[in-house]
Amino acid sequence: MAGPRGPRGLATPHPEPSRGGHPRPLGGPGRAPALPIPCPASGSSRVRPTRPASPTSPPGRAPGPGLKPPLRCPPPGIDGRGAAPGETGIGKSTLINTLFNTNFEEHEASHFCPNVRLKAQTYELQESNVRLKLTIVNTVGFGDQINKEESYLPIVDYINAQFEAYLQEELKIKRSLFNYHDSRIHVCLYFIAPTGHSLKTLDLLTMKNLDNKVNIIPVIAKADTISKSELQKFKIKLMSELVCNGVQIYQFPTDDDTIAKINAAMNEHLPFAVVGSMDEVKVGNKMVKARQYPWGIVQVENENHCDFVKLREMLICTNMEDLQEQTHTRHYELYRRCKLEEMGFTDVGPENKPVSVQETYEAKRHELHGERQRKEEEMKQMFVQRVKEKEAILKEAERELHAKFEHLKRIHQEERLKLEERRRALEEERIHFSKRKSSCDIFLNQSYMASGSNIKKDKDRKNSNFM
Numbered sequence: 195m196a197g198p199r200g201p202r203g204l205a206t207p208h209p210e211p212s213r214g215g216h217p218r219p220l221g222g223p224g225r226a227p228a229l230p231i232p233c234p235a236s237g238s239s240r241v242r243p244t245r246p247a248s249p250t251s252p253p254g255r256a257p258g259p260g261l262k263p264p265l266r267c268p269p270p271g272i273d274g275r276g277a278a279p280g281e282t283g284i285g286k287s288t289l290i291n292t293l294f295n296t297n298f299e300e301h302e303a304s305h306f307c308p309n310v311r312l313k314a315q316t317y318e319l320q321e322s323n324v325r326l327k328l329t330i331v332n333t334v335g336f337g338d339q340i341n342k343e344e345s346y347l348p349i350v351d352y353i354n355a356q357f358e359a360y361l362q363e364e365l366k367i368k369r370s371l372f373n374y375h376d377s378r379i380h381v382c383l384y385f386i387a388p389t390g391h392s393l394k395t396l397d398l399l400t401m402k403n404l405d406n407k408v409n410i411i412p413v414i415a416k417a418d419t420i421s422k423s424e425l426q427k428f429k430i431k432l433m434s435e436l437v438c439n440g441v442q443i444y445q446f447p448t449d450d451d452t453i454a455k456i457n458a459a460m461n462e463h464l465p466f467a468v469v470g471s472m473d474e475v476k477v478g479n480k481m482v483k484a485r486q487y488p489w490g491i492v493q494v495e496n497e498n499h500c501d502f503v504k505l506r507e508m509l510i511c512t513n514m515e516d517l518q519e520q521t522h523t524r525h526y527e528l529y530r531r532c533k534l535e536e537m538g539f540t541d542v543g544p545e546n547k548p549v550s551v552q553e554t555y556e557a558k559r560h561e562l563h564g565e566r567q568r569k570e571e572e573m574k575q576m577f578v579q580r581v582k583e584k585e586a587i588l589k590e591a592e593r594e595l596h597a598k599f600e601h602l603k604r605i606h607q608e609e610r611l612k613l614e615e616r617r618r619a620l621e622e623e624r625i626h627f628s629k630r631k632s633s634c635d636i637f638l639n640q641s642y643m644a645s646g647s648n649i650k651k652d653k654d655r656k657n658s659n660f661m
């Protein structure tokens with residue numbers, strides 16, 4: 195991430211400090227000089243005046259010269275945190291850089307992230323004795339996945355994690371909330387594509403899931419790409435879609451007389467149509483931030499061209515405190531309540547009697563003990579049942595093996611008997627054959643001897659005839 199840029203008048207961006215760390219000291223080496231925030235409602239001077247302490251002002255609010263009510267300015271050392279979800283390339287970084295007059299050297303996000311990643315960047319601004327530290331959590335790869343259904347989850351998880359960290363600090367025995375590095379998100383600038391049609395399902399789904407966790411200020415990005423008449427119709431359509439779908443966006447408070455009028459007027463402008471640019475173009479004899487086209491110039495800080503100034507005024511100057519207050523009293527309280535109820539804490543018992551923490555603790559302990567015993571019993575039963583089942587299976591297998599053995603033994607015996615019988619038959623055959631062979635031999639001998647004496651007689655007769 196880029197370090198301080200150096201040029202005068204730029205905010206000092208730096209990576210997110212680790213949790214629990216103290217705010218960075220300002221004015222250190224390499225840090226840009228104090229940034230006067232241009233605040234149109236308080237005049238066009240480069241140094242934004244601060245409001246004097248009023249009876250309702252929190253202690254420590256810096257009084258300043260040249261005050262112009264009804265503007266509310268943040269007290270010294272205010273630490274604001276925002277999230278900026280929006281599709282890839284919608285103009286998030288450009289707008290944030292324009293808002294804080296800084297220039298993070300940021301690489302383009304990839305459109306092929308397997309899931310949404312959150313990246314925090316901190317900006318430090320200072321005017322006279324008012325220090326402003328703003329942390330913006332950017333969403334990388336938001337809505338780039340084929341299945342966008344869960345794109346909002348990492349944002350919800352991140353916001354919940356910050357609430358959880360605060361709750362854990364609150365619940366500590368030795369808590370130190372006064373110097374705790376509060377990382378809760380005060381505002382979510384939700385970037386809507388300037389389609390001129392309607393909200394996308396992803397927009398509705400995300401805002402619906404965030405609206406009870408963070409103050410949502412929707413903004414129409416790249417508003418220079420939509421005509422003035424279309425923009426008005428688009429704004430009306432968006433607001434009616436948000437109402438129809440029960441999405442609650444942040445409304446600038448109108449209960450404080452000093453700012454009621456301006457806030458009521460600004461509520462009418464929601465969602466703000468914004469244009470971002472860090473390019474400076476000469477208009478008349480002044481250099482202004484603008485986007486230059488062949489057909490003309492869109493001036494970022496010209497209220498006839500877009501609502502950028504209104505957004506900056508409302509966000510950084512007028513309503514920063516209310517955003518923080520709402521975060522604590524509404525969103526964090528809701529988280530805390532749900533979490534404590536989930537843990538079994540309650541303020542009143544069944545008969546509407548107040549319940550002390552001790553009683554809740556005892557009841558919970560009792561409940562957990564009972565549950566543990568029930569679970570142990572269940573596990574025991576399950577174990578016995580499984581042993582029985584296993585035993586039955588083993589017995590069945592043994593019985594089958596035994597039957598198989600008996601069957602084989604029977605077959606073997608039958609085979610043995612058959613072989614024995616065959617052997618006996620063969621023996622008898624052999625004996626019979628031997629007998630017949632010996633009687634044949636006797637007969638042959640006798641025949642041979644008989645034929646031998648006859649030949650001799652014939653020979654003798656022949657010889658006597660010759661003589």
Ligand SMILES: Nc1nc2c(ncn2[C@@H]2O[C@H](COP(=O)(O)OP(=O)(O)OP(=O)(O)O)[C@@H](O)[C@H]2O)c(=O)[nH]1
Pocket residue numbers: 280281282283284285286287288289301302303304334335415416417418419468469470471485
């Ligand atoms: N027409 C128009 N273009 C803009 C505006 N703001 C930014 N752009 C252009 O849009 C492109 C993307 O702007 P980025 O600010 O990088 O958008 P991003 O939402 O931060 O993008 P990723 O961080 O990559 O998601 C750049 O070319 C900007 O110059 C605007 O208000 N109007």
Ligand SMILES: [Mg+2]
Pocket residue numbers: 286287288300303
């Ligand atoms: Mg970006």
